[in-house]
Amino acid sequence: MIPFTYRCTDCGRSYQREAVRYLCPTCGGTYRPGVPLPGVLEAVLDYAAIGRAFDPARPDWNLFCAVEPEFHPASPVGNTPLVPGGRYGQSLGLDCLWVKNEGLNPSGSLKDRASFLVVAEALRIGEPRIVAASTGNAASALAAVCAAAGLEALIFVPEKAPRAKLVQMLLYGARVLPVKGTYDDAFRLSLEFTARRGGLNRNTAYHPLTIEGKKTAGLEIWAQLGQEVPDAIFVPVGDGVILGGIHKAFLDLKRTGLAGHLPRLFCIQAERSDAIHRYIQTGTYADAPDPATRADSISVSCPSNAHGARRAVLESGGASLTVSDEEILAAQAAMARLTGIFAEPAAAAAAAGLAKLQAGPSPLPRESKVVLLVTGHGLKDIEAPLSGIRIPPPIEPRLDAVPG
Ligand SMILES: *Cc1c(COP(=O)(O)O)cnc(C)c1O
Numbered sequence: 001m002i003p004f005t006y007r008c009t010d011c012g013r014s015y016q017r018e019a020v021r022y023l024c025p026t027c028g029g030t031y032r033p034g035v036p037l038p039g040v041l042e043a044v045l046d047y048a049a050i051g052r053a054f055d056p057a058r059p060d061w062n063l064f065c066a067v068e069p070e071f072h073p074a075s076p077v078g079n080t081p082l083v084p085g086g087r088y089g090q091s092l093g094l095d096c097l098w099v100k101n102e103g104l105n106p107s108g109s110l111k112d113r114a115s116f117l118v119v120a121e122a123l124r125i126g127e128p129r130i131v132a133a134s135t136g137n138a139a140s141a142l143a144a145v146c147a148a149a150g151l152e153a154l155i156f157v158p159e160k161a162p163r164a165k166l167v168q169m170l171l172y173g174a175r176v177l178p179v180k181g182t183y184d185d186a187f188r189l190s191l192e193f194t195a196r197r198g199g200l201n202r203n204t205a206y207h208p209l210t211i212e213g214k215k216t217a218g219l220e221i222w223a224q225l226g227q228e229v230p231d232a233i234f235v236p237v238g239d240g241v242i243l244g245g246i247h248k249a250f251l252d253l254k255r256t257g258l259a260g261h262l263p264r265l266f267c268i269q270a271e272r273s274d275a276i277h278r279y280i281q282t283g284t285y286a287d288a289p290d291p292a293t294r295a296d297s298i299s300v301s302c303p304s305n306a307h308g309a310r311r312a313v314l315e316s317g318g319a320s321l322t323v324s325d326e327e328i329l330a331a332q333a334a335m336a337r338l339t340g341i342f343a344e345p346a347a348a349a350a351a352a353g354l355a356k357l358q359a360g361p362s363p364l365p366r367e368s369k370v371v372l373l374v375t376g377h378g379l380k381d382i383e384a385p386l387s388g389i390r391i392p393p394p395i396e397p398r399l400d401a402v403p404g
């Protein structure tokens, strides 16, 4: 393990690892519910030392990890496949499309990566209970990793979370408290809970290791492409932590000298849950007042990592787009038919954004190396696609009843 410090992404102050837990003590104090988190911390590693120790022929990813391997839970996450887009890429005018299938994580979403690292941190500092607010996937991921590690998970979810996600968290043995109201209400309540009653808070961006955990998806993309940086990565965005984590992966690789440049990051949001998109377009932040979308995992009024996500898109030379629920469900079906990968609606939003860009006036050139991040498994929410398909009625069990 290489020692690291935390740096505030707003004021730039540095802190020793043991001196802080969540936000920058200086900037985070101005936090009030209803604004994106100020003073989000970034882990700053010893890049020169990593550059010396890292052997590209036998990569030791623990060099990039902010929690020592002896605290890692026994249930591994990540190492998901990066599969060629094939016919699906062709349908989008791309010869080099790759799909990173994060639905194959143990609880079915990329959130397992963040939960894994925060649980490792809880084991390191001896916290028996982890608390989180979640639209569903972060909670089911936390519940799963806590079950594997023998820790207690306490979860605040909006009452409308998809049932499959609620079933997961309950079955994994978490304490689940559905909250009347939205994800943003649950987020606020969980912060108040850990401030007054204790436990380690896993809220996305609030705990800096959520970004470090999600970073591993970006490191894997680089490794799976033969240690090359793709031209563009399409990311579905709610709170903006996956986007921030992918960006951090390539920043870390660049700082160690392993990568020469950053991939362009495309931020895809649902039309009504578009606070980060508008922030990128206008430079002025405003909440999304009614973030209703079938893509529940990216429905958020006040994204916790809005500042970091905007910086990631601008620094990488990327762009942002919004997509409608109709476009999301159409992309979900097209990807399923042409790749065999069933993405949950939020994950399909990234595909919808790519399809929209490719159908518009300035598509990415055919030879571009593009990665589509499929963040969650379609079985997490079958209600949304059910609206677009018809289950055929049964036939008599006789050959002459089978249509030719
Ligand atoms: C959480 C989640 C997202 C969005 O991630 P943020 O870090 O909130 O932007 C996208 N897709 C799925 C499946 C998710 O669970």
Ligand SMILES: [Zn+2]
Pocket: 008, 009, 010, 011, 012, 013, 024, 025, 026, 027, 028, 039
């Ligand atoms: Zn600060």
